[in-house]
Amino acid sequence: MSIKAESIWAAQPSTTRGQPTPISSDPRGERIAYASNKSIFLRSIDSPALSTQYTAHTTTTTVARFSPSGYYVASGDIAGTVRVWDCTGSGTTKGEFPIISGKINDLAWDGDSQRIIAVGDGKEKFGHCITADSGNSVGTISGHTAQINCVSIRQQRPLRAATAGDDASTVFYHGVPFKFNTSLKRHQRYIYGLGFSPDGSTLVSVGADRKIFLYDGKTGEAKTEIGDGEHKGSIFGVSWSSDSKRFTTCSADQTVKIWDAEAGKAIHTWRMGSDEGVVSIPDHQVGVTWPAARSDDMIISLALSGDLNYLSPSSAKPIRVVQGHQRNTTAIIPTPSQPPTLFTGSSDGRVCAWxxxxxxxxxxxxxxxxxxxxxxxxDNSNSKIYSVAWDDSLRTVSHSSTDIPTFTGSHHKTDGQPRGCATCSEGIVVVTHKGITLLSPTDNSVIKTLSTSFSPVAVAAVDETIAVGSDDNTLRIYSPRGLELKHTLPAFPSSISCLSFSNPAAANSNQPYLAIGFSSGRILVFSSTNKYSSPVIERWSAHTARVTSISWDARAERAVSGGLDTDVFVWSVKKPGGRVSTHGAHKEGVGGVCWVGGDGDADGKGKEGRVISVGGDGTVKVWKVESVE
Structure with a gap:
């Protein structure tokens, strides 16, 4: 009896409009590192479904950089803390160092993987130089009058470093220890990106004034400005190719460009999103990295929407776009097809198909x-998914195995804030804080609306039965025909948080079970056999906080639950005291759970299955469940 982590489908990088988002790649060109919510993700470039999540930060993360050795990652957060940790498998934290009293915007490693400079928006200082193993000071960051946005360290000796920020100044440092050498003010507005070439010969800076400046990498002497007028929006990032002859930039004009550093000309341009002249804010390019040691010359850029664009000089369009959620994932549903497609929704309104x-x-x-x-x-036809959101609407997603899932044009405006939706024999049931509405599955037209004296908080439905939980701690059972009230259960001691019916066609179940999750963390299971008069299972009570989601397996022999306590539990119907769990499944709590596979056969064999969970960290996680009796 066990539950084991099988895979993590990572959240997308967190982005903010008008600000750069650092992303980096490892020395082998195999993985990228980025910050998302309160986690750091290391993600395979060639197989994006393979990722590692680092969760030791206690506040929102901002940046992550691989060491030149490839063995460690340094990451920063909005509290001004930098953590250095192993990225080869164990994820062990090597050091935790308070740098500034504010947000870390960027950090850089020296070529020996021994020193780190971290910069940001502090109150007493804007950055600091430390050793990676002990956090001892190895220099001073000075010369700025506003927050520092970017930093880079020359990888060769003599060591040089450069910082730039909102004061439009580029400050050059000699080291070690790092100390102020000179300040250059070529830019007219905020500087967002900075980088020494891999051979240390050239330093490049880019910023909100849409300008690109080159400097001598050893002396800091200004060399030239290139690409005047090429970018039509702020330039948010820059990254060098491994040959030190070219670099790439990304911009709010939705483009990514490759530049010939010696000729000073753009030699390739990609434009993301709509046609030329049509502005698409989600397609602003806010981060870029040029992975080293790759034969395909691939560049990866980050859009404001969180999409990761894989770019090849041999193609005018991205050869791959990696998508997912950036925010708290709040809902999940699998389709009945085999293999199932998984649909998820998040707090920013995005719906994804996996x-x-x-x-x-x-x-x-x-x-x-x-x-x-x-x-x-x-729905049972396997062609539609229904979604409700706090924009007070019900929308329909049309999907098939061959076409891209698409929201259909028709949608229903609800009369209040939707708390949930379900499908039954008569159509779609939507509960809002004002009442219950039954809608036609063909055109989303209203069949019946029932205004209630209570405020519904949860809904589940199966065939001829609708269950509604309310804010008065009461469960009510309705018939889909006319929304006729059939049963009212006595009020429970704590508020209802979620509901779930088992599969009525389950081989080992003559009737569907109804599981009720409570804000106290308890779960009760009822059956229609006794008209829901008393629970048939009362021992599922291991959660220590609100139960957010419950799902049954196809045989109605097991159920999985997730809660705000960050835990996922798998329960057995045959042995109610038997359970398996994984603690800390999702940072910031579990938002939804479901079963995929593990149906078993008539003689009870083949009971292995997979549980999929989503949560506050924006990830989708797959768990292998074995032999829960």
Whole structure:
């Protein structure tokens, strides 16, 4: 009896409009590192579904950089703390160092992987130089009058470093110990990107004034300005090729460009998003890295939407776009197909479709939600997914095995804030804080609306039964025909947080079970056999905080639950005291759970299955469950 982590489908990098987002790649060109919410992710370039999550930061993370040796990562957060940790497998934290009293914007390693300079928006200072193993000071960062946005260290000796920031100054340092040498003010506005070439001969800076300046990498002497007028928006990032002859830039004009450093000309341009002249804010390019040691010359850029664009000089368009969630993932539903497609929704309104075979996500196309997705439901035809969100709307997603999932044009405006949705024999049930609405599955037209004296908080449905939990701690059972009230259960001691029916066609179940999750962390299981008069299982009570989601396996023999306590539990119906769990499954809590596979056969064999969970860290995690009896 066990539950084991199988894979992590990583969250996308966190981005902010008008600000650069650092991303970096390892020396072998195999992985990228970036910050997302309160985690750091190391993600395979060739197989994005393979990733590692570092969760030791206690506040929002901002930057992560691989050491030149490739054995360690240094990461920073908004509290001004830098952590150095092993990235070869164990994830062990080597050191935790308070740098400044504010947000870390960027950091850089020296060529020996022994020293780090971290910069940002501090109150007493804007950066500091430390040793990577002990945090001892190895210099002083000075010469700036505003926050520092970027830093780079020359990888050869004599060591040189450069910083730049909101005061439009580029400051050059000699080391070690690092100390102020000169300050150059070529830019007219904020400087967002800075980088020494791999051979140390040249330093490049880019910024909000859309200008690119080159400096001598050893002396700091200004050399030339290139590309005047090429970019039409702020330049947010720069990265060198391993041959030190070319570099790439990304910009708010939705373009990524490759530059010939010697000729001073752009030699390749990609434009993301819509046609030329049509502004697409989500396609602003806010970060870029040029992975070393790769034969394909690939560049990876980051869009404001969180999309990672894989760019090749041999193609005018991205050869691959890696998508997913940036924010708290709040809802999950698998399709009945085999293999199932997984749909997830997040607090920013994004809905994604995931291949459970490959772990790749596709953002649902079309006009979607603009706010917190509070519920997802699937119809039995396997062609539609219904979603509700706090933009007070129900929308329909059309999907098939061959086409890109797309929001259809029709949607229903709800009369209040939706708390959830479900499908039954008569159509789609949506509960809002004002009441219950039954909608037609063909055109989302209203069949019946029931205004209630209570405020519904959760809903589940199966065939001819609708269960609604309310803010008065009461569960009510309705018939889909006319929304007729059938049963009202006595009020529970704590508030209902989620509901889930088991599969009525389960081989070992004559009737569907109804699991009720509570804000206290307890779960009760009822059956229609006794008209829900008393629970048939009362021992599922291991959660220590609100239960956010419950899902049954296809045989109705096991259930999985997730809660705000960050835990995922798998429960047994045959032995209610038997359970397996994984603690700390999702940083900031579990938002949803579901079963995929593990149906078993008639003689009870083949009970292995997979549980998929989503949560506050924006990830989708796959767990292998074995022999829960």
């Amino acid at each position: 291949s459970t075979d490959t772990g790749e996500a596709t953002t649902v196309d079309g006009a979607g939600h603009t706010n917190y997705v509070s519920g997802l439901a699937s």
